[in-house]
Amino acid sequence: MPESVPAPDDTSLRVLSTTDLAGLDIALPDVVDVVEQAYRTLAAGQSANPRKLTVKPDDGHSVAYAMLGRDGTREVVAIKTSYKHGLHESRTEQHYYTSLTLYDDVTGLPIAMMDCGRVGSLRTPAVSALLARELAAPGARSALVIGTGTQGRLALPFLLTTLPDLDRLTLFGTHPEGIAAVREQLARYAPDREVEVVTDLKAAAADADVIVATSGAHTPAAVEADWLRPGAVSVLVGHGLAPSTLHDADRVVATSAAQMAVTGTDMADAEGDLPEVDAEFPEVLAGRAPGRRSPEERIFAYNSGLVVTDIALGHRFAQLALAQGLGTRVPLWQ
Template sequence: MSNALHVLTRSDLADIDITPGEVIELVEEGYLAYARGESRCPVKLMMPIPKGERDAVSYSMLGYDGSLDQVGFKTSYRQGSASAEKYYTTISLYDDATGLPFAFMDCQRIGAARTPATTAITAKHCAGPGATSVLMLGTGVQGRNTLPYLLTALPGLERLRLFGTHPDGIAESIATMRRYFPDREIELVDDVPSAVAHSDIVVVASGRAAHPRVHTEWLKPGGLLISVASKGVASGALRGADYAIATSVGQLGVTGTRLAGSNGEVVIDAELPDIVAGRAVGRRDDADRVFAFSSGMIITDIPVAHALATRAVAAGRGQRVHLWK
């Protein structure tokens, strides 16, 4: 056995095939293993960089996936929240069964897969009965995959709408949908409040959004609002909900406290892992306006990273580096 580390770049991983259905299954199993007590996921660390107008922030996450016996360390650094040009994220995997390092890899592809998978899982468990319409706000790296993932989890969705301001992001969102669902069309919208009011599921993954910040009260009765750690959701969105969930209350306390409103009190009715495991409900009533806060948990990054790394290594990608030689 070797203690060599497989180093996998963004280009090494770019064309490794993995379907939305496969990613959803991996992420859902990650939540289930955590709910069973087999995995560990401490709250992420966030550190703003105090350097004038630079607007930089760094994150770090550590976790253990008990279903795969893999330990993961993830780091992220972003300089300027209005652009992804200086956003760098990596993940390291270690095999807890053998005690050996496995992979060090770019994490952009992983986040672009597990984030929409979490959105799809949330919608599957928390959308109102008979949901047929969805509105996606944002066309960043993670948002571009969201609609096909939602359609994979909820094949009964009939109306797919999108708001975006970046032509490349809009084009990529449409191209991604056609890749997986060539017979489905995406409707572009410009009146966000009206589109929110007429959608069963609303996903907000916009940054410094060029749209009015979305209020939970705009939802129709029975609507579901999913915030992907988004600045496009109004402060106090939690208080406007009839039922509130989070992927993790601890993560919400790090990255989403503004959603509680002026008093800063964070009240969550259920966490997503418990809902997936059947220990909590996704909503109390069919008419509830449900707010869901989605923040990345490394227990969902690890299985997606492991699947991509395993396939990339089998395809001869990357480099083997003997750091400890």
């Protein structure tokens, strides 16, 4: 039997490495569609996305997450783990590992275990782009991306996928190699567009209809609420927004209120409190909760990522990889 086609009762585990996944081709609109379907399936009550578990030592030198979920459309169960070590160190000194293990909930057999880095690098900016599409004020034309790391590098191509009428693209970053990488990705996906690198963050924020903050914890960027123009939507992925953008927002939308309570504590006020979430994004997509209520509202959107989106996109990558015979079969349970 060919290596790419497992036996009907094969309980071996196909392990897909970073290299295996790197060469798989998937278009940005397809990524957006897969992620949006995952949200809609969750909103329909067909998927399960329990609250993530977190482990962090008292000195804060590392953090680990575990996320279990089930995609009701694909009938796939999966668990994602994420571990980052060296949080007090520079990005180059940190160690970061994330994996996704998928099981077929029809046959009961394992599908694959994979490095989840590429899945996350696509899923997260796709979610930010969907949030921008649903929450941006009518006629939004300008976007500011803060940060040039993994999440910042594809932020603009994904924003142009969901908001093609954006005509001013700006970037605030402090790492020359990261800025070069952002330019490279934009040239790859939108060769007719250019990005303007800005140094005056306050002025750039005041001009932006859409802000996506993706920086790491050591960023000097901290956009304040009173810098924002009426109607602006600010999407927080990592860092780059001051807590005032959340606490003074006219409306707060989160991919998950429960997850925001776990991972958004750095945005708490002096008393350690976070404001109530006005709407969860799956409900907005399903039409059961309003996203934007008026053109002038300043909206804060929290993108914490839901494991059902990792499952859906990871399963799509597994399908592509297995069809090409990629990966290593490990007889873990044999």
